[in-house]
Amino acid sequence: MIRIGILGYGNLGKGVENAVAHNADTQLVAIFTRRNPDSITPITKGVNVYKAEDIANYKNDIDVLILCGGSATDLPKQTPEVAKYFNVIDSFDTHANIPQHFQDVDNAAKQNNTLALISCGWDPGMFSLNRVYAESVLPGGATYTFWGKGVSQGHSDAIRRIKGVLDARQYTVPVESALEAVRSGKNPQLTTRQKHTRECFVVVEEGADKASIEKQIKEMPNYFADYDTTVNFISMEELKEKHNGIPHGGFVIRSGQTGEHDEYNNVIEYSLKLDSNPAFTSSVLVAYARAVYRMSKEGKTGCITVLDVAPSYLSPLSGEELRAKML
Amino acid sequence: MIRIGILGYGNLGKGVENAVAHNADTQLVAIFTRRNPDSITPITKGVNVYKAEDIANYKNDIDVLILCGGSATDLPKQTPEVAKYFNVIDSFDTHANIPQHFQDVDNAAKQNNTLALISCGWDPGMFSLNRVYAESVLPGGATYTFWGKGVSQGHSDAIRRIKGVLDARQYTVPVESALEAVRSGKNPQLTTRQKHTRECFVVVEEGADKASIEKQIKEMPNYFADYDTTVNFISMEELKEKHNGIPHGGFVIRSGQTGEHDEYNNVIEYSLKLDSNPAFTSSVLVAYARAVYRMSKEGKTGCITVLDVAPSYLSPLSGEELRAKML
Numbered sequence: 001m002i003r004i005g006i007l008g009y010g011n012l013g014k015g016v017e018n019a020v021a022h023n024a025d026t027q028l029v030a031i032f033t034r035r036n037p038d039s040i041t042p043i044t045k046g047v048n049v050y051k052a053e054d055i056a057n058y059k060n061d062i063d064v065l066i067l068c069g070g071s072a073t074d075l076p077k078q079t080p081e082v083a084k085y086f087n088v089i090d091s092f093d094t095h096a097n098i099p100q101h102f103q104d105v106d107n108a109a110k111q112n113n114t115l116a117l118i119s120c121g122w123d124p125g126m127f128s129l130n131r132v133y134a135e136s137v138l139p140g141g142a143t144y145t146f147w148g149k150g151v152s153q154g155h156s157d158a159i160r161r162i163k164g165v166l167d168a169r170q171y172t173v174p175v176e177s178a179l180e181a182v183r184s185g186k187n188p189q190l191t192t193r194q195k196h197t198r199e200c201f202v203v204v205e206e207g208a209d210k211a212s213i214e215k216q217i218k219e220m221p222n223y224f225a226d227y228d229t230t231v232n233f234i235s236m237e238e239l240k241e242k243h244n245g246i247p248h249g250g251f252v253i254r255s256g257q258t259g260e261h262d263e264y265n266n267v268i269e270y271s272l273k274l275d276s277n278p279a280f281t282s283s284v285l286v287a288y289a290r291a292v293y294r295m296s297k298e299g300k301t302g303c304i305t306v307l308d309v310a311p312s313y314l315s316p317l318s319g320e321e322l323r324a325k326m327l
Numbered sequence: 328m329i330r331i332g333i334l335g336y337g338n339l340g341k342g343v344e345n346a347v348a349h350n351a352d353t354q355l356v357a358i359f360t361r362r363n364p365d366s367i368t369p370i371t372k373g374v375n376v377y378k379a380e381d382i383a384n385y386k387n388d389i390d391v392l393i394l395c396g397g398s399a400t401d402l403p404k405q406t407p408e409v410a411k412y413f414n415v416i417d418s419f420d421t422h423a424n425i426p427q428h429f430q431d432v433d434n435a436a437k438q439n440n441t442l443a444l445i446s447c448g449w450d451p452g453m454f455s456l457n458r459v460y461a462e463s464v465l466p467g468g469a470t471y472t473f474w475g476k477g478v479s480q481g482h483s484d485a486i487r488r489i490k491g492v493l494d495a496r497q498y499t500v501p502v503e504s505a506l507e508a509v510r511s512g513k514n515p516q517l518t519t520r521q522k523h524t525r526e527c528f529v530v531v532e533e534g535a536d537k538a539s540i541e542k543q544i545k546e547m548p549n550y551f552a553d554y555d556t557t558v559n560f561i562s563m564e565e566l567k568e569k570h571n572g573i574p575h576g577g578f579v580i581r582s583g584q585t586g587e588h589d590e591y592n593n594v595i596e597y598s599l600k601l602d603s604n605p606a607f608t609s610s611v612l613v614a615y616a617r618a619v620y621r622m623s624k625e626g627k628t629g630c631i632t633v634l635d636v637a638p639s640y641l642s643p644l645s646g647e648e649l650r651a652k653m654l
Contacts, residue, residue, distance in 0.1 A: 015585070018585065018586055018587045019585065021587075022466050022467055022585070023466055043587060095654065098650050098651070098654055099647065099650055099651050102650055119654055124654045126460070126464070126595075128653055128654045129460070129638055130597075131653050132638045132639070132641065132642050132649060132653050133453070133456070133638055133641065135642065135653070136614040136617075136638075136641035136642045136643075137453065137607075137610050137611045137614045137641070138607075138610060139349050139350055139610075139614075139643075140349055183600075258342070258345065258346065258349070258602075258603060258606035258607055258609070258610050259345055259602075259603060259606050260345045260348075260370055263602075264601070264602035264603040264606045264607075265602050266599070266600065266601045266602060266607050266610075267598075267599070267600040268453075268597075268598075268599055269596075269597070269598045269599075269600075270457075270595075270596070270597050271594075271595075271596045272593070272594070272595055272596075273510075273593065273594040273596075274591070274593045275585075275586075275590075275591035275592050275593060276585060276586060276591040279585035279586050279591045280464075280465075280585055280591075280593050282585070283464050283465060283466075283585050283593075284464045287463040287464045287466075290463075305649075305650060305654055306638075306654075307637065307638045307639040307646075307649055307650075307653070307654065308637050308639055308646075309637055310634065310635050310636055310637045311456055311459045311460055311463075311633075311634045312459070312634040312635055314459065314460065314463035314464070315459050315462065315463045316463075316466075319634075319635075320426065322459060322632075322634055323425055323426055323429055323632060323634075324425070324426050326455055326458050326459050326462070326634070327422070327425055327446055327451045327455045327632055327633075327634065
């Protein structure tokens, strides 16, 4: 059994707990939290909840620690810190800061002979794999990533910060005609506006100025100004009834040419349709925990990403079984 | 530069030659053939063509030898034989015999400190990767592979062997309603007949008994009897004009559940749409030649498959570049 620890018990931490229960060779042994441990009742029976500050005391009890904090402030500090004691995995997803985060974690892990895998999940994660595979096997061509339909937590939060707004959900929606143009192999040049639209469902205070709120949303720089945005004002009841989930997904599509004169077109498409973004991310994290455990046993140390892991490490099946059943 | 050799100069061999030209870090240095070398004029300038029987003489001139023969009779003998002298890759695709072929090649490669990668291409190959990734990250669920729309060489050949048939093309076509049922997350049980149909375009001799030929096709065991098959009789001109290509492709779809009570459904879909089956297979082979070259330099020996190769080995980009641009 691979002994798993969780640091941080929000949506992602609970997702990891459920994903561990879906894998026969993994076992959850401890949850670490910055809250009062007594305030948490794990779903899994017999799992201890400890204070995050005491985590180093449990270094011999855990094979792989899965970090379930946020990329903005938690992981840049936490991952290098706990990599001193544990093999770790995180889902750091601020793409622009990955090189710096990698360096910080690599230093800590190498000095302490641990193995750390960062930026795991679906983007970065499964989508990254597919970008690299597709560009490698079709060197001439163009790659496109589309997201959605799905809830963007960051955009929903941005709407909630507007005065008069009580709650909001923002869906990122890929433009079907853009998807079709890409799939046709035309390698189109697409602007931000041509690739995605943004649909907002907003609950406001009684008497709020809806026209002003809609204008503030649509003109918000970075978040909405570059997109065609639709704003729907709904009741709190409707929001809770129809927009309570955290679905997401998307598409990685590469179109590229082969043949002596590039006469053959080829389209590689990978897509995800996920009822729950954090539940799927958690499921990916646990599969990679298996890989980290095995690679660590082989003596691998330092920081790696999903790009450095051979697929066979993710599966509970043996090499023989994989070749006989899956190849 | 990675020095590539090709053994066998048919559709696949020519495809590999073109794929090598699409990759800046690979160079074709030799073609080996069982035909008279003088009868072959390579597309690439300056490439020598040698007799297959003399291949061992060139063991120091080639970093990776790509075998481009057939799975029925060529590769089971050739791959273990040439793995004595070279790092090799083949596209052995008789799924049921992969374990035996692996063992034969592994023995030869281990005894001679070479590295061999077998069963590379798209199925087995890219589809295998996607089956393993999808089942690993979604352990609860069902996986489906659909092929087509594309030309099946084996089925076309089977039709050609019928008396009175001059030429034929057989297309394997996935059933759209089956694809939709799978994508919906219903995990349907599908029979062979429900997954694919077979479309045949047949040219017959003047005065041939079309009704009898159609019956022979539709009732042919293993090839057609278990499928809904359509037979179209056309002229040789139409066959050459409209059915001259070798397109193929297909879908790997996994639908699986996450959440405490399996309440979330998830669908992972990978698809290929290829204008030329051998040209794409060749392109995959050359990307994996890069991986074999690098892993061999690291001291890896024996037989491996695509499941044993980390994605980063396939890309000409460095680890730093991959993390900055692709993750």
